[in-house]
Amino acid sequence: MPTARTELQKLGDETRPYYEKFWGIITPYQDELWRYCRKLAGNPWDGEDLFQDTILKMFTSLSSLSHREQPVHPRAFLFRVATNHWIDICRKRKMQSEKQQDSPAAAEELDIETPLDIRDAFETLLAHLPPRQTVVLVLVDAFQFTVREAADIVGTTEGAVHAALFRARGTLRQLAAKENAEGEDAGRASLAPKPDPALVERYVSCFNSRDFQGIADLLADNAVYSFVTQSSKEYGKSAIMKASHNPSHYERRDLQAFVMELWGRQAAVFCKVRPDGTPEALNEVIALETEDDHIVYLSGYFFCPSFMEAAALQLGLPREEWQCAE
Numbered sequence: 001m002p003t004a005r006t007e008l009q010k011l012g013d014e015t016r017p018y019y020e021k022f023w024g025i026i027t028p029y030q031d032e033l034w035r036y037c038r039k040l041a042g043n044p045w046d047g048e049d050l051f052q053d054t055i056l057k058m059f060t061s062l063s064s065l066s067h068r069e070q071p072v073h074p075r076a077f078l079f080r081v082a083t084n085h086w087i088d089i090c091r092k093r094k095m096q097s098e099k100q101q102d103s104p105a106a107a108e109e110l111d112i113e114t115p116l117d118i119r120d121a122f123e124t125l126l127a128h129l130p131p132r133q134t135v136v137l138v139l140v141d142a143f144q145f146t147v148r149e150a151a152d153i154v155g156t157t158e159g160a161v162h163a164a165l166f167r168a169r170g171t172l173r174q175l176a177a178k179e180n181a182e183g184e185d186a187g188r189a190s191l192a193p194k195p196d197p198a199l200v201e202r203y204v205s206c207f208n209s210r211d212f213q214g215i216a217d218l219l220a221d222n223a224v225y226s227f228v229t230q231s232s233k234e235y236g237k238s239a240i241m242k243a244s245h246n247p248s249h250y251e252r253r254d255l256q257a258f259v260m261e262l263w264g265r266q267a268a269v270f271c272k273v274r275p276d277g278t279p280e281a282l283n284e285v286i287a288l289e290t291e292d293d294h295i296v297y298l299s300g301y302f303f304c305p306s307f308m309e310a311a312a313l314q315l316g317l318p319r320e321e322w323q324c325a326e
Helices: 007-041 044-060 074-096 122-126 131-142 147-154 158-178 197-208 212-218 237-242 305-315
Strands: 219-227 232-235 255-262 265-273 279-291 294-300
Touching: 007 044, 007 074, 007 131, 007 305, 044 074, 044 305, 074 131, 074 147, 131 147, 131 158, 147 158, 197 212, 197 255, 197 265, 197 279, 197 294, 212 219, 212 237, 219 237, 232 237, 255 279, 255 305, 279 305
Parallel strands: 219 294
Antiparallel strands: 219 232, 255 265, 265 279, 279 294
16 A cells, blocks of 8 residues: 655655756756866766756755846856855865865966867866866856856956966966876866775676675665766665666666776776677666675766766767667
8 A cells, every 4th residue: 555645745746847847947058067067076976966966956046036136047047056066065175174275376477368278188277276266267268158257157356257367377387388287087086985896896796697686785774876866866775676776677688787997986887788798888877885895875877968978988888879869
């Protein structure tokens, strides 16, 4: 006998049409926002987290927008929410660490009106600039916001934006003169702790043999599976094995898992395979977190289109055709 739905669940049903309408408004800016979050965070793992947080924060703040007299443009507001959240993350990171990473050397006099192609040196740049200088440089040079628009997003003056651009571009030139910048996909390491390689290997091995009891044995009793999009989660081993890891979802034999290094982080990468067992197309990426010889957290990126497209490109694999048609 099904249990009665709670008031919160009923409220969730009522808000679904509004959420769909909200997505209809922001969809034209989705890919651009994801690239912005990836650049700020320094790698796709943390960039996807920043992207999801931005979407949720914007949706939950909609009621407050009705009190604003001036027009609120979706693109500018999305970038503002992402910017402020990332700066907050940087502040918390700085408070938790004794290391200071935001002291760029003084720049010589430069032409501040000359935009730079910062893509090739971006991750090196992030390690040498304070958060606000990074944000300003990304907004103006990478995403072509005007100085006035960037000032509005960051919440500062146009003069302060010009000064930040002057210092940031000078630092970039100094870094480029010293050494070759790292490529885009090298990036900064993800903030997530590295999993136990042996547990990742065992998880993949159990999946490939469809040993779901073996997978259950690897999970902590209070393990969590996160569908990264919309932060939907399954709590506890039992819920995970009944839902996302239900054997009925994995009856196809051409789906196999591989342990792969992706942007500096070991992950379980699920692929459609050829008859000889080699990967043919990307299906899913799951990141694992481990503790005390058990898997305590799993993050599934199946429903994260920008992340999955980037992963497919990085791995040199196409995505499965039926996914691309979604």
